Amino acid sequence: MTPEPNSANEKFSPIRKGLLEFLILKIVEAEKVYVADMLKKLSRTEFATQEGTLYPLLSRLRREGLVDYEWKESEAGPPRKYYELTAKGRSQLAELNDYWNAINKTIDSLGK
């Protein structure tokens, strides 16, 4: 019942959590996507996540004006929300990309 605290996975969980927003913006940049597709894309990575996390995150991104969605009919069931990047989202993603590269350089330049 009690999760083991020793795993690296657990330890790095805050890092993944912080980077998830960055990754979502990247996924949305490429094409208009439905939440299930985002989850699928992330499922094979370290960033695998679930609806319970993703929906609240997407709604915050939308509130901040970084993403928007449109309704699209689906063959089966009710229409679905397809998310896309806004202009503001695009510039934020560019900034994040630069910042990420800068961080990587810093990490590489330190130590051996």
Place this chain on the structure above:
Amino acid sequence: MIMRPVITISLNGNSYQLEQEGYEALRAYLATAEARLADNPDRAEILADLEQAIAEKCSGYLNPHKTVVTSEEVQRVIRDMGPVDGGTGEPPPGAPGEPGAAGSQSTEQPGSAKGSAGTARRLYQIREGAMLSGVCNGLAAYFNVDVTIVRVIFVVLTLLTGGGWIIAYLIMMFVIPYAETSEEHAAAHGLPFNAQELIDRAKLHYAQFKNGRYWRRRWREQRRFWRSQQRQWRAESRYWREWQRTHEGAPWVDPPSSHAGRAAYILGGLLLPIFALISGVLFLALILAIVSLIATHAVLGWALPPHIPLWAAIVIAVLLYSVVVSPLRLARHGGYYGPYGHGWIGLWGALLWTALIVAGVWVALLHWPDVQHFLEHLSTTIQGITQGARPWGIDT
């Protein structure tokens, strides 16, 4: 099967029938979600999104013959959804109303660089790019190896077990679920499936089996596959004829060989069902022998010598079976390929081989008192086997 109370609920405009326990669990999940999102201005919208996602997952468990989502399935849906992030940091693990949520978090494999952070890897059959049913494809995804490797292993196992592995394949085809939704596809690549799920799936398949429609569909698919295989065989025998024409002149113009070939072909066609029957009986005998070995450490009253371990006896049985059956398989090949290929040699070889074995058994029966003794005790042995098999739930 115990009937459990069913409650109809509405998720995003569509109604679903859930077993009561499942309904309670889902209501608790949504109530927790609502509480966590209390300060979120988009609370209503997020809840609607979550409801739709739940509805979609529930639909995945339904079909025209299954209209109720079971409690276990609801639990799985809730586990798939994961705890709702209220934006105030990590949700408390094991919060009330989220059974399994804490579990799915703690099953993360420590140190695994790729995949499976929060997503359980499960064994599924994957239709896309499948050759037969998707079993190999699914296993390849599950063990993260190339599908060709799995296929080669399967073929080698089939050859080693003299076709027995096909039964194992059929069982896997029967119990391993298909990856249908995107979540399932992800899970196929991403912690071990559990036995309960296999049992549930087998039960579901059994219900569909009783219904008949599912099997008619499978049967149609299988026949389509067989037809394409026949076409391939025909093409291969054509190829053989071409090959012979260009390499050895035209052997079928030569009357005697033509007669011999045609006779073999016709004989092959006649004997094909008989060979198939003999193979079937031999295979059954092998299975009975193995069951008997495991259950009673004896075959047909022949007690296993104490210095031979059980596994070696089973290996010997399988080898013996392969030896006896190999000419039959050659013969069936001969029947399929026709007289012009290499098959007819196999066919005559098989006839000779079968005759030799039959003669051998006959001589043994006449001159080896032990064999007579065993045949006399056959009925008691079979009783012993069935009694031995009963503890494993094999109905006889």
